[in-house]
Amino acid sequence: xxxxxxxxxxxxxxxxxxxxxxxxxxxxxxxxxxxxxxxxxxxxxxxxxxxxxxxxxxxxxxxxxxxxxxxxxxxxxxxxxxxxxxxxxx
Numbered sequence: 001x002x003x004x005x006x007x008x009x010x011x012x013x014x015x016x017x018x019x020x021x022x023x024x025x026x027x028x029x030x031x032x033x034x035x036x037x038x039x040x041x042x043x044x045x046x047x048x049x050x051x052x053x054x055x056x057x058x059x060x061x062x063x064x065x066x067x068x069x070x071x072x073x074x075x076x077x078x079x080x081x082x083x084x085x086x087x088x089x090x
Contacts (some may be wrong), residue, residue: 003043003047006014006044007048007051008051010044011050015044018044018045018048021037021038021041022038022045025038045059046059046060
């Protein structure tokens with residue numbers, strides 16, 4: 001069985017179990033995952049996400065907001081392009 005077939009056979013319950021194992025570093029029975037097992041589980045979770053989840057529902061998704069390119073922060077923030085001197089307090 002190749003990796004793609006393996007991902008096709010992941011059920012939502014298996015996906016949640018793999019995700020949980022990666023999060024806590026343990027299998028449901030309490031055994032600790034090896035580094036290799038954690039990497040394989042993470043690869044399975046990512047592959048399942050790409051195939052089955054919307055982009056916003058995937059593990060690691062970062063919502064970057066709706067700002068237009070070049071738009072600045074709110075009006076209450078100052079943006080000065082000049083040099084700024086930092087003073088270290090001791």
